[in-house]
Every structure is written in structure tokens, then in C-alpha cells.
Amino acid sequence: MKFGIIKEQNEPRVSMTPVVIKKYVEHGHHFFVEKEAGKASYFPDEQFEEAGARITDLSEIEKEAEILISFKPLPAEGLRKFKKGTLFISLFAPYSDQQAINDLTSAGHSAISMDMIPRTTLAQAMDVLSSMASLAGYRAVLEAATFLPKYFPMLTTAAGSIPPTKVLVLGAGVAGLQAIATARRLGAVVEASDTRLAAKEEVESLGGKFLMVEGAKDDSSAGGYAVEQTEDFKQRQRDLVRDRAVKSDVIITTAQLRGKPAPVLVTSDMVAEMKPGSVIIDLASSTGGNCELTKDEEVIVEHGVTIVGSSNLAAKVPNNASQLFSKNVANLLDLIIREEGLEYNMDNEIIKSSLVVKEGEKLYQ
Numbered sequence: 001m002k003f004g005i006i007k008e009q010n011e012p013r014v015s016m017t018p019v020v021i022k023k024y025v026e027h028g029h030h031f032f033v034e035k036e037a038g039k040a041s042y043f044p045d046e047q048f049e050e051a052g053a054r055i056t057d058l059s060e061i062e063k064e065a066e067i068l069i070s071f072k073p074l075p076a077e078g079l080r081k082f083k084k085g086t087l088f089i090s091l092f093a094p095y096s097d098q099q100a101i102n103d104l105t106s107a108g109h110s111a112i113s114m115d116m117i118p119r120t121t122l123a124q125a126m127d128v129l130s131s132m133a134s135l136a137g138y139r140a141v142l143e144a145a146t147f148l149p150k151y152f153p154m155l156t157t158a159a160g161s162i163p164p165t166k167v168l169v170l171g172a173g174v175a176g177l178q179a180i181a182t183a184r185r186l187g188a189v190v191e192a193s194d195t196r197l198a199a200k201e202e203v204e205s206l207g208g209k210f211l212m213v214e215g216a217k218d219d220s221s222a223g224g225y226a227v228e229q230t231e232d233f234k235q236r237q238r239d240l241v242r243d244r245a246v247k248s249d250v251i252i253t254t255a256q257l258r259g260k261p262a263p264v265l266v267t268s269d270m271v272a273e274m275k276p277g278s279v280i281i282d283l284a285s286s287t288g289g290n291c292e293l294t295k296d297e298e299v300i301v302e303h304g305v306t307i308v309g310s311s312n313l314a315a316k317v318p319n320n321a322s323q324l325f326s327k328n329v330a331n332l333l334d335l336i337i338r339e340e341g342l343e344y345n346m347d348n349e350i351i352k353s354s355l356v357v358k359e360g361e362k363l364y365q
Helices: 018-026 045-050 058-064 099-107 128-147 174-185 199-205 231-245 268-273 318-333 349-354
Strands: 002-005 030-034 054-056 067-069 087-090 110-113 155-157 160-162 166-170 189-193 209-211 250-253 279-282 299-302 305-309 355-358
Touching: 002 018, 002 058, 018 030, 018 045, 018 318, 030 045, 030 058, 045 054, 099 110, 099 355, 128 174, 128 250, 128 279, 128 305, 128 318, 166 174, 166 231, 174 189, 174 199, 174 250, 189 231, 199 209, 231 268, 268 299, 349 355
Parallel strands: 002 030, 002 067, 030 054, 067 087, 087 110, 166 189, 166 250, 189 209, 250 279, 279 305
Antiparallel strands: 110 355, 155 160, 299 305
């Protein structure tokens, strides 16, 4: 097979790393990598060449590639430059916007959306969302420590003692759990809230205190996302968050609803009651934010509280993010690449869920 790897626009990560490419080259596959595709993630062209890839320009990739792997979907005009039937592997997020799917269908291509892979035990090795969420949770704590005008751990000196920072994590999924672990390593006192009772044991195993609101809807089939809750539950949740928020120095929010606006967990009046200098890191900013005042990809200060809206913190760890994404894609490719070409087994739940377009036929509805 002939693979194309492009230099992403406004994206520091690269979709395939030299280590993974080398294994495919050893099995007779060919890689066409756009010049400086890995520069921003610290994978120089020389490493790709040593792995057996050909460093080239975009026009040759458009001509040769049978499979194009990228973080961001190509625009419609870019898709049309590839030969009909090319397989595109990317993060298409069809549950939010089907335009990319329509463009692929019109061009007669096939597409696998990595964010549609079911978040099950069987698919863990291909779960890009969890890979990126883990990095985002880690980075969220570092961002908070940067903006917070305080020390994270307790410090005892001859001049007196400094109490540890209090961190509140809302949402104890992959990102939330990594945030808890990182904040605890830095010496903070951590509390966490989640609608899933199952998260209690995980939070406590990392040294956090679990805050539970009774009566949450079951979300066992939500694929790692939050589910819409009743108004009564949401009010009780708001009351609990308000009580803990005003006592916290840092709030990290991670709750998202697939294909819907993120639930508002921190209202503007809660922010007004927080201590001056406090920090909110909102990882759900791209879908509206868990904080009512959040602005996506902006840092603002309201009522003396710094609010950081960033749903793409994994991109600030581009080297490791590229490594994880590359391995996730490679594990997915193992399911579809055969000696005679590509094979889509629609009886496989992973393929069935993630193959959103097949040879110009839209499969995602």
C-alpha cells in the first residue's frame, strides 16, 4: 500500500512517526511524507528517511497515496486532488459536522473517523480520544500551575508554612483521572466529581476525594462521554460544585456530551464567588465549555479568576501525542490491511463504527 503523510496546517502533531513507518516499510509498504511534516513535533525529515519513507511535496502525495492519514480533515478542494477511492483516516467528528463526510462522499473516497471508534476494552489500543485526553489532563494541571499565583505543594519554611493548593476536577474520565494524578504528584489536595459511581474507586486510588451526587442516570453505554441528566440532578450537582468551587484554587473541567453542547457546571455567579487568583482550565471549550464564561482558545480574567478555554491541550505535547496517535492508527490498520489490499469486515464492530464513508457511499447517519 502507498501511504501519504502531510504537513498539517495549524497543527504541530504529525499523524505517523518514523518508528511506526519503519515497521510498515519492512513489510513492503511505501510512505510519502511531505517535507517538514514532523518538524513541529520534533521528528525531522532525516528520521523519516532513515525509516524508509520518501520525503516529497504535497503534489506527489496527492498523486500516489492510496491511504492518507492526518489529524485534521482536508478541505473539499484538497480531497478532490486525490485519486478516486483513496482512504482518508482522520478525526472527522461527524456527530458535530457532517460537511467533511459529504465532501468525501462527493469525491468518491472512503473514510475512517478515528473519533468514531467505540470506547470499549477491545478497541482500547485504537482509542485516539483516550490517548489525547490523557495528555490533555496532564497538560491541564501544568497550565493551571503556570497561571496560579500560588505554590502547589505544602511548603514549610522558617518564615512560615504555605498550605497546599486545592484542586477540583469535574469529570473523572480519562482526562480527569490524569489531571488528578498529576495534581497529586505536584502536592495538591484534590477533589473530583463525576456522575458515574464507578469513578469513585478510580479517584480514590489516585489519592483524590470523590464528591458524589445521588441519582445520576446510567451512562454505561455512552462511550466515555457524559449523558444528559435530569434538571433535579443538575441543580443538586450545581449546589455541590458551588460549595466546593468557592474553596478551590484550581478547577479543571472535562465533561462533554457527544454531538451536544457541553453541560454548564460552573456558572458566572460561582466564578464571582471564587477566590481572586483562582484558575479554571476548561477542556470542553470547543463545545461551549463547562464554565459559563469560557471562551474557546482564549485566556480571560473574570472577577479576578483566570479562565483558560482549551479543548486541544494534547497538541501542546506534540511529540508524545504524535507517537500515541500513530500507534492508535497502526493498530486500526492491522484490522483492514491484507496482502491483496484493503478489507473492511463490517461484522467487526470497530470497523462498522469508524468506517463513515466507503467508496463514495455514506455509511454514517
